[in-house]
Amino acid sequence: MKNKVLTIMTILLVTITLVGVIALVVILKFSDDEEAKEPSIEEVIETSVDIPEVTTNLLSNDFIRISFKIQTDSKKAKEELEKRDFQVNNIIIEELSEVKAEELQGKKGKEFIEKTIKEKANSLMQEGMIEKVYITSMMIQ
Missing domain, CATH: 3.30.479.30 (Band 7 domain)
Structure with missing residues (x-):
């Protein structure tokens, strides 16, 4: 029972970390595009x-x-x-x-x-x- 809970917690932690990294990459990618715009x-x-x-x-x-x-x-x-x-x-x-x-x-x-x-x-x-x-x-x- 303890091993099963530990495995589920590890999977959830890895999943949350991956989602956070992907979100960070997407945010940085879009902010770079805004800086590359032509000046007014x-x-x-x-x-x-x-x-x-x-x-x-x-x-x-x-x-x-x-x-x-x-x-x-x-x-x-x-x-x-x-x-x-x-x-x-x-x-x-x-x-x-x-x-x-x-x-x-x-x-x-x-x-x-x-x-x-x-x-x-x-x-x-x-x-x-x-x-x-x-x-x-x-x-x-």
């Missing part, structure tokens, strides 16, 4: 820095006027990026001076310059990261 437009604006229009020569002896909005992952990263604006401008001028006007034509050219600026500027960042670089205006002459 207010959050994007709150953590973004406007880079004023930069005018520089391209490799092909044309010149470009271009401005950006850079989205960071936090307010601290935004503050750091605002302090590093001169370094970001330097990166933009250096990278554009190595590109021909033809290479900036079309969607691929714009994506290339956005990606390049993001990677180079992220190498400077100590407080957070740059999530996305947007071209807000661009004119090649």
